[in-house]
């Protein structure tokens with residue numbers, strides 16, 4: 001890889017489709033500055049293929065691009081544009097494997113219950129691919145996510161639709177508040193480099209080593225907490241009854257993708273709690289058939305078709321569904337409930353979408369209704385309750401006037417809960433878990449019962465120090481108050497508060513307002529300011545980073561797709577994420593059905609400009625800086641002229657939006673005077689795109705309205721997808737002429 005290289009990631013679903021259209025434009029423009037844009041496949045399908053070379057024919061094999069980029073992220077040369085990717089739930093992983101098998105890849109099936117060494121090996125490889133397996137590898141820096149001024153101003157001038165709130169709303173959050181991760185947490189700061197062992201001593205006298213070695217560094221914060229299953233089940237049963245009694249929808253909000261070990265287990269308990277009689281009667285039959293509630297009701301219902309008792313079990317599910325509270329629906333037309341697939345109800349995106357829609361979700365009748373939003377662990381659930389109470393008291397927020405809450409997130413080196421997968425266990429026997437250091441001393445200890453979920457987290461010192469620095473930098477750059485969302489009553493947060501207090505004096509904070517507040521108080525503080533039109537920087541841990549960078553953008557801008565999302569890598573390199581949202585699976589359905597892609601690439605535009613700017617600064621490439629500056633101006637025009645996908649058939653979609661961006665960018669490049677040769681290089685293209693504007697838009701819109709074949713969902717056929725995503729011959733020729 002040359003010095004002047006930008007890596008553009010090939011991912012999944014809507015952003016991957018958008019890439020077929022936009023990447024050729026980027027490559028052509030970048031080449032004029034001598035910048036190479038290389039693509040790396042980190043899609044779910046690509047990662048599966050890369051993991052099983054010996055099962056595949058030579059020409060089917062591909063390298064492990066994720067591992068390569070993970071190494072790159074640790075070097076100063078890194079300049080990576082990262083699009084959202086699927087963090088696969090088990091049903092998605094199995095679907096992707098099945099699709100690839102159909103395409104001729106002799107991949108092994110996902111072993112639900114591995115028995116042989118070979119099956120265990122296959123399972124380990126698949127488990128590495130499942131869930132959030134990409135972001136933690138690449139995010140070797142902390143997170144800086146904000147709405148660029150141009151986007152915020154656009155949202156104020158063109159406020160999105162916001163559902164009204166009334167004081168009568170019965171929507172609420174239900175959370176445990178005892179015997180959960182938040183309230184059982186213990187935390188310690190490591191004194192010296194070394195390694196820890198996690199072991200379980202059973203009351204039956206057994207000792208099991210859960211993890212032999214967890215390497216730790218001096219100054220690192222380690223935590224251990226437990227979700228107590230007895231209390232969880234009691235809580236869930238009570239919430240099912242509560243939703244029924246209050247006449248509201250029942251919904252659960254978890255992060256079964258990112259918290260890929262703990263949250264599917266918790267999801268499974270929710271499914272059991274909703275269908276207690278069915279699981280009492282048929283739980284053993286379902287388990288024997290490999291049908292686990294952890295993967296959702298959808299998989300179970302499908303699996304019933306081939307069971308001898310299938311009809312009776314189905315009837316039992318239906319009876320309990322009818323007797324219980326109404327379930328919130330993911331897709332009421334297709335009968336997909338909130339309990340069908342764990343990856344369909346991801347807390348970060350689903351809670352703000354509910355708050356934006358008057359506190360409503362959709363019921364089985366397809367109508368909006370008030371909801372009991374169940375978020376079992378109480379670590380961060382209270383944040384949403386404060387927002388809901390605020391809307392009930394003061395009405396919906398007004399996007400035309402509301403302030404902004406950007407985020408500085410502690411994320412580097414798999415910080416906090418998001419790095420806990422390999423240290424999370426469903427406890428097999430009642431006893432005590434000890435986290436023991438090299439001298440045999442128990443650093444952390446938890447009494448556990450069979451079925452409890454034990455979780456250990458790590459947060460390294462260097463990322464914490466970097467995070468404090470980034471917070472001060474953003475506070476200085478914005479002049480806004482910066483609030484550390486830390487709760488001194490939580491063991492982990494108390495240790496972080498000590499470190500924040502230690503590291504803040506390393507910086508010039510003269511004249512800055514820097515506060516430390518527990519998450520609920522921080523929410524109330526920020527909301528009060530928001531309603532006055534004032535901005536407040538949120539400085540948070542990794543989970544709140546995730547939650548808040550969907551919550552506030554979705555309320556302020558209608559979507560988190562339009563965020564600038566930068567990860568200044570600790571190595572000095574740059575990782576540029578494209579927005580804060582995900583891969584928008586619904587958009588793919590629409591493209592296949594009617595050849596319309598409503599994906600908004602604004603996040604890609606911002607990331608690209610930041611990437612060119614970083615490249616210019618790190619390599620001294622003056623033309624890269626011109627590309628950055630002109631792209632920035634072009635994006636401004638793009639916003640002013642309202643060239644995002646129109647969301648209606650017959651208007652421009654993602655492809656049309658790329659055309660306009662390319663046109664405005666070429667015009668800016670042709671008009672700039674800093675580099676006459678570069679201006680000359682773009683003169684012809686700017687003229688062609690401007691003159692051919694109507695013809696190109698007509699060609700792009702003409703294809704809409706009928707189904708298309710892209711040759712695969714997880715791994716589309718590249719030729720078919722490119723043909724679908726580049727339907728304007730005039731535009732394609734114009735771009736090709738630049739090279």
Ligand SMILES: NC(=O)C1=CN([C@@H]2O[C@H](COP(=O)(O)OP(=O)(O)OC[C@H]3O[C@@H](n4cnc5c(N)ncnc54)[C@H](OP(=O)(O)O)[C@@H]3O)[C@@H](O)[C@H]2O)C=CC1
Nearest residue numbers: 084085086087257346349561581582583584586598599600
């Ligand atoms: N950085 C990453 O890699 C991330 C990955 N994910 C992954 O993405 C997948 C989907 O997650 P989900 O929770 O559904 O969240 P998404 O953010 O993907 O989708 C929720 C909704 O947000 C809107 N949306 C998101 N991005 C855009 C965009 N660029 N343009 C237009 N609308 C957009 C769409 O709304 P509408 O229907 O109104 O158009 C969409 O239906 C999961 O596999 C998840 O793990 C999630 C977050 C971040």
Ligand SMILES: O=C(O)CCC(=O)C(=O)O
Nearest residue numbers: 087132135257258546580
């Ligand atoms: O990695 C993932 O699974 C999702 C990440 C995410 O939602 C975010 O960073 O906002």
Ligand SMILES: [Mg+2]
Nearest residue numbers: 348546550580
């Ligand atoms: Mg998120």
